[in-house]
Amino acid sequence: MKVIALDGPAGSGKSTIAGMLAEKIGFLHADSGAIYRTLTLASMQKLGAGNSPQDFGELFQKAVLDPDQLGIQVVLADGKQSNRIGQADVGREIRTPEVTSRIRFIADNVPCRNTVNRLLREFAEQTGVVADGRDMGTVVFPDTPNKFFLEASVEVRARRRYEEMLGQGSSSQSLAEIERDIARRDQEDRSRAVGALRKADDAILIDTSDLSRDGVLSRILAHIQYRF
Ligand code: CDP
Numbered sequence: 125m126k127v128i129a130l131d132g133p134a135g136s137g138k139s140t141i142a143g144m145l146a147e148k149i150g151f152l153h154a155d156s157g158a159i160y161r162t163l164t165l166a167s168m169q170k171l172g173a174g175n176s177p178q179d180f181g182e183l184f185q186k187a188v189l190d191p192d193q194l195g196i197q198v199v200l201a202d203g204k205q206s207n208r209i210g211q212a213d214v215g216r217e218i219r220t221p222e223v224t225s226r227i228r229f230i231a232d233n234v235p236c237r238n239t240v241n242r243l244l245r246e247f248a249e250q251t252g253v254v255a256d257g258r259d260m261g262t263v264v265f266p267d268t269p270n271k272f273f274l275e276a277s278v279e280v281r282a283r284r285r286y287e288e289m290l291g292q293g294s295s296s297q298s299l300a301e302i303e304r305d306i307a308r309r310d311q312e313d314r315s316r317a318v319g320a321l322r323k324a325d326d327a328i329l330i331d332t333s334d335l336s337r338d339g340v341l342s343r344i345l346a347h348i349q350y351r352f
Contacts, residue, residue, distance in 0.1 A: 125245075125268070126151070126252035128348060129260035132274035133313065133321055134306050135281025137332045141274065141340050142256035148341070149254075149348075154247050155205055156257035156264070159198055159240045161218035162207040163230045166194035168223070169209065198243050200250070221297060224305070228312050237319050258313055261324035270348050271327035274340070280333045282306050 128145065132138045139155060146153035197208040206213050217223070230236045241264045247253050248265065255264065261271035276284075282303035289295035289302075297305070313321040323329060328347055332340050 125248045125265070127248050127260075127265045127268040128254045128270040128272070128344075129265050129268050129324070129327070130254060130256045130272050130274065130344075131258055131260050131262075131321070131323070131327065133258075133281065133310050135285045136274040136276050137284065137337070137340060138256045138274050140337060141332075141344070142254045144337060144341055145344060146254040148345075149252070151252035151254050152200065152203065152247060153205065154244050154253040154255045155207075156240055156244055156255060156260065158205065158207050158215070158218060159196075159243060160227050160231050160236075161223055162196050162198065162209065162214060163194065163236055163240070164223050164227045165214055165218050166196050166209050167230065168226060170194060192239065200247070205247075221305070224309075231313075231319070232316060234318050258321040259319040261327045262322055263319050266324070269326075271324050272344055272347070273323040273327040273329050275329060275331050276333040278303060278307050278310070 128151065130138045130142050130145075139157070142153045142155070145151070195210050197210075199206050199208065207215055207218060244253075244255055244260075244264050248255070257264070261268070261273070282299060285302050285306065286295055286297075286299045289297070295302075310321070330340060330343055335343075
């Protein structure tokens with residue numbers, strides 16, 4: 125298997141960098157967060173989106189939903205990962221704050237994590253992958269020699285996310301709200317019992333706060349141990 129594991133907190137730049145890197149070296153960008161998001165949206169559609177996050181969590185646990193029964197499909201289409209519910213690509217719908225606030229109910233659930241991990245490993249059996257997430261280097265692909273952990277301050281990460289949303293038209297959240305949400309998600313992601321956000325001991329740490337995208341990319345390329 126040829127795998128580059130890219131982990132880090134929300135807004136650290138890993139999705140952007142993973143996309144650029146995958147394109148440059150002809151690997152697939154495997155976005156694990158998108159799979160968690162798709163499972164969350166599919167659960168919301170099944171359980172009703174009007175629930176509070178608390179209700180949603182309880183319902184989810186009581187219903188013991190089987191992720192495989194939610195109708196989600198994560199497939200390779202034109203060399204890219206397509207996240208679908210039924211036949212519909214939900215790549216945009218999975219990025220709303222409503223989905224983000226409920227992801228933890230899925231991400232804390234070990235059978236759900238196992239499903240996501242299985243899908244990612246299936247991709248890696250078919251093609252070279254740049255896998256982006258929280259636990260790629262620690263849990264999903266612990267044997268790959270190419271592990272990177274991207275970091276940046278909460279302020280920098282919130283600003284990036286805010287500018288990304290403005291770039292897409294408008295932001296439904298203020299900069300302060302985004303910063304608060306990111307800090308809360310950091311805390312949840314770092315304290316999760318299984319699959320927590322953590323740098324693998326052998327991962328290379330890159331602080332992206334003062335680096336351009338190309339700067340981050342060239343650092344990673346300098347360390348990768350495959351020949352292309
Ligand atoms: O893009 P952003 O950084 O907002 O997050 P994402 O990569 O789409 O992941 C969303 C959430 O899914 C994270 O905050 C984690 O709670 C969860 N996740 C996870 O538990 N394990 C992963 N490998 C990837 C994401």
